[in-house]
Amino acid sequence: MKIKMEERTKDLPAVWMEDEKVKMIDQRYLPQELKFFTAEDYEDIHKAIKDMMVRGAPAIGVTAAFGIAQAKLQEKDIEEAADHIKSARPTAYDLFYAVDHMLANLDEPTKKAKEYSEMIKEKCRRIGKYGNELIKDGHDILTHCNAGALATIDYGTALAPMRAANKAGKKIHVYVDETRPRLQGARLTAWELYNEDIPHSVIVDNASGHYIQRGEIDMVIVGTDRIVANGDIANKIGTYEKAVLAKENDIPFYVAAPVTTYDKNIKEGMKIPIEEREEKEVREINGLSITPEGSPVKNPAFDVTPAKYIDGYITEKGIFSTSELKDIF
C-alpha cells in the first residue's frame, strides 16, 4: 500500500480543545492516514495516552491538562480523574507535572489548560531559537524517535532547532532513525520534515553508527522524557546507543527539552523507572508476526543516557552544560 497523502499538511496542532471536547491527531495512523480522535471524558484521555494516539512527553502533558479541564467542566471526581490520567504511562515526567499544575489551578480550567498548551509551544519556539545557534550551514543532523510538533503540540523540542535553522535559510539535512519498535522516526519525524520541506533521509536504527563513523553526521539532537538531578536522561530506547556512538566519533550530542522535564527528586538515571511495553510491538509488524511464536520477546520503551555523553541541554532559557543544570532549573 502506498501512502495516499499527496499534499503537505502544515500548522496543525497535535492536540487541542474545543468546548468540552479534547481533540487530537491519532498518531498511530500516520503517515498513511491523517485521522483524528475526540476524547469525550477522562477515560478517553487515559486511553489516548496509554494507546499512544498521542505520545511525546510535552504533548502527553498538554493532553492531561486538557483532560483535567474537561473533567472539571463535566463535574467529575477530580482526584479520581487525576489518578486515572496519571496512571496511563509511567516514564514521562510532564504527565505528572501537568496534572499537578492543573489541580492547583482549577478556578478557570479551560483557560489554564490552554495557557499551559501555549506555554509549551512558546518554550519550543525558544528551544528552536537557541538550538539554531548550534547549527551551521551545511550541517547533517541525526535525530531519534519523534521530538517534533506531534510530541509537543507545535515546533517540537529536538526538531525545533532544525525548523529554525531551515527557516533561517541554512542548508541542513536530517538523518531520521526509523526508531523501532513503533517507528516514530520513519512514520512521524519524516512526515513532519516532509511537511516542512526540510531535506532528510530515513535510515534503519542500525545505520546511524555507519554514517556517524564516516563523518557524514555533524551532531545528534534528541528530546527527552526526563532529566534527573545529575543530568542523566531517559529517552526512547536506542538513544543511549546514539550517544555512545557520538562520543566515540567526537561529534556533539544535545538534548532538547523544556525546563519542566527536569526532575530533581531522582538522583541518577538508573533510578528512573523504565516502562516495559507489550511484546506485540516487537513481535508483529502490520499485524504479521515476524518472530516464532515460541520465541520470547523483551520490549523496554526507554533507556538511560548518562550525563557524561551529553554536550548540552537546549532549553527555553538557553543552552546549558551538566554542571550548570542545577542552578538553572
Place this chain on the structure above:
Amino acid sequence: MKIKMEERTKDLPAVWMEDEKVKMIDQRYLPQELKFFTAEDYEDIHKAIKDMMVRGAPAIGVTAAFGIAQAKLQEKDIEEAADHIKSARPTAYDLFYAVDHMLANLDEPTKKAKEYSEMIKEKCRRIGKYGNELIKDGHDILTHCNAGALATIDYGTALAPMRAANKAGKKIHVYVDETRPRLQGARLTAWELYNEDIPHSVIVDNASGHYIQRGEIDMVIVGTDRIVANGDIANKIGTYEKAVLAKENDIPFYVAAPVTTYDKNIKEGMKIPIEEREEKEVREINGLSITPEGSPVKNPAFDVTPAKYIDGYITEKGIFSTSELKDIF
C-alpha cells in the same frame, strides 16, 4: 497472522542433494511457514540464489556446488551453467569459489559437491568447539543478524559456539537483535534457537545498548562477510554499533568465521565496497509503506567494524587476536 509452526524442527540442513534434485528450505517464508524449494536445473539454482530463498555466503556456495553437480549429471553445457549460476549475486566470494572448485573436480560431481558441503559443516563444527571455550555457564550472549545453520548448511558460525555450549549443558541465554531492515535476527536466528531449545529473547536493535549497559550481556558474537588484512571486518549493518557498545561497557566482542573469509588483498575496512540495497527494504514492511512517499531513504547493507573493537576471531583453526591473524590465514 500467528505463526502456525507448533513443533520444533531439528537437524534439517539448509540445502541438500537427493539424486539429481537440489532441495532447500525457502528462507523467505520463515518463521511463519517452513516451505521447501526443489531446484530441477541450473536455472532454478540461479533463481534460488538471486531471489534469496537461500542466503548466507557459505550456504550460497554449497547451493552453487550442488547446482554444478546437477548440471553435470544432466549433461548440460557446464560452462554455461557455471556462468549463469555465478551471475546470480555479485558479492559473495563463496559463490565464485565453489563454482570454480567444482569445475576443477568434475570427475565425480555429486561426491565432490557433497564433500564441499561436509567441509563447510565440519569447519562450523570446529568453530563451535573453539567458541564454546569462551562461554561460561550462565552467560548472556548478544548476536546480530543470522550467522546460523541457515547461512552455513549446519551449526552456523556465530551460532555454533552457542549450540556447543548448550549441548555441553551450560545454561546460556541469547539476546537476538531483530536486525532491520530484513529482520534476519527475528525471523531466522530466533527460529534456529527455538528449534534447538536454546533460551533466547528477541529485542529491537535499539535495545541491545540498554542491556549491555545494565550488565545483562556478557559477550557479543557475530559472523562476518569479509575480514581484511588489518583485521577490520564487514558485516550486516548495525554490527559496528554493537562493537562500540561492547567496548564502551568492557565486554568482549568476537567474530566467528572460517579462515576462507580472510581477504588479504584489501588492506583496511574502509576500502571494502558497501552495497546499497533497494529502498523498499526500509520503506515497506510486509508490503505496507512506513515512510511518507516523499521522504528519501538510505539503505546500506553492511558496515565496517575496525579491528580495535574485536577481541578475537573464532575460526576452525582456533581463536586468534588481530596481531595473530596474518600468521594464521
